Amino acid sequence: MSIYARIYADQVFEFVEVSGDISTMYHPSMIWVCMDGIEPAPAIGWKAIEMDGAWQFSPPGLPIVVPEPLSEIIAAERFRREGSGVTVEGLSIETTRDSQALIASTGLSAVLDPDYRCNFKTAAGFVEIGSAQIIAIAKAVRAHVQACFDREHALLQAIEAGEYRDEMLNEGWPDSATPTTKP
Structure with a gap:
């Protein structure tokens, strides 16, 4: 016999004890989670969330703490590195998203008008x-x-290949301290 919790609206709704295949006993739209080996055992009303095929439970009023997916951690690191800036011809250039947009539009002006000049911050x-x-x-x-x-793409490929190691998150990014263009 196994005990199953029915999950409804992200909460533990009810429990049943069955000896057979629960998926054949109830409508397929019902979500049932086997409670065998889950400690602490949740109670009715507890929050329930599925994360990467595993169910997480927490009492009402407490948040469910689930680890942030590795892909999101890598994307956040890429975003941080992306905005770290570069040095070009001895000038320190910001590379935030806002700066990238301004630089792209200024670049377009320079392409359209070879005599274009501007005060650049x-x-x-x-x-x-x-x-x-x-x-x-x-x-x-x-x-x-x-x-x-x-x-970021290389790190995501390493995850898919099962070759990712935590220390890789700090390796291989462009070095913004090194001038990208020589004066």
Whole structure:
């Protein structure tokens, strides 16, 4: 005999004890979870959530604490690294999402008008730059951001292949301290 909890609206709704295949005894839309070996055993009204094929339970009023999926941890690290900045021709350039958008639009202006100049704000303050520098900055920022996405992709592939190790999260990212373009 096994005890099963019926899950309804993300809560333990009822318990039944059966000796057969519960999936053949009730409508297939009902969610039943075998309680054999689950400690502490939940009670009616407890919260229930399925995470990666395993059920997690918590008493009412307490949050269910589940580990953050590894893919989300890697994406968060990529986002952090993506915005870490680059050095181009001796200028410290921000690479936040807002900065990327501004640099892309400035780069478009430089492509459309080879004589275009602007006052560009770096991490150290304003500098006047021309089209060639603007394009160099846009290319370096794009290369940095793409390298971050490429590293995220490689880490996700390592997970799929079963080769991921926790220390890999801190390895292989582009080094923003190294100039991407020489002066």
